[in-house]
Amino acid sequence: MDLTEHEQAMLAFERRWWRYGATRASAARQRFALGPGEYGAVINSLVERPEALAHDPVLVRRLRRMRATLRLERSERHAA
Template structure:
């Protein structure tokens, strides 16, 4: 007899995906601080970071992992799209 366990929040997200969401959850003191953290902590360029982040906003696993952050960022993205 086997038991089935529901995957927990963030199941299926890579460590890097979770790190991207963790960085986005923080507030930053001034210009350049976030970009520096992206390079130092994740070892990627800010451009790549924002590409990954944008893809995560459409990933249901990211929403399950951090619904507050993902929904906030979706609202910001949608508002920017409407202004264009």
């Protein structure tokens, strides 16, 4: 299954969100009509898909690394 145009647009946005001159949350709300939690959930599920990895491997790997780092930091804070 290929990525939809909307999914491709979301990946393109994630690659360049800072160019919109706003925070990621407000830019995502304007561009996709999604709140921060909804947008994050969509991106998280999208980066798990092999089609997303094939479409933009550098971005998807970077997002996966960032997510893993955040999870590790959260677990370390809770353990402390």
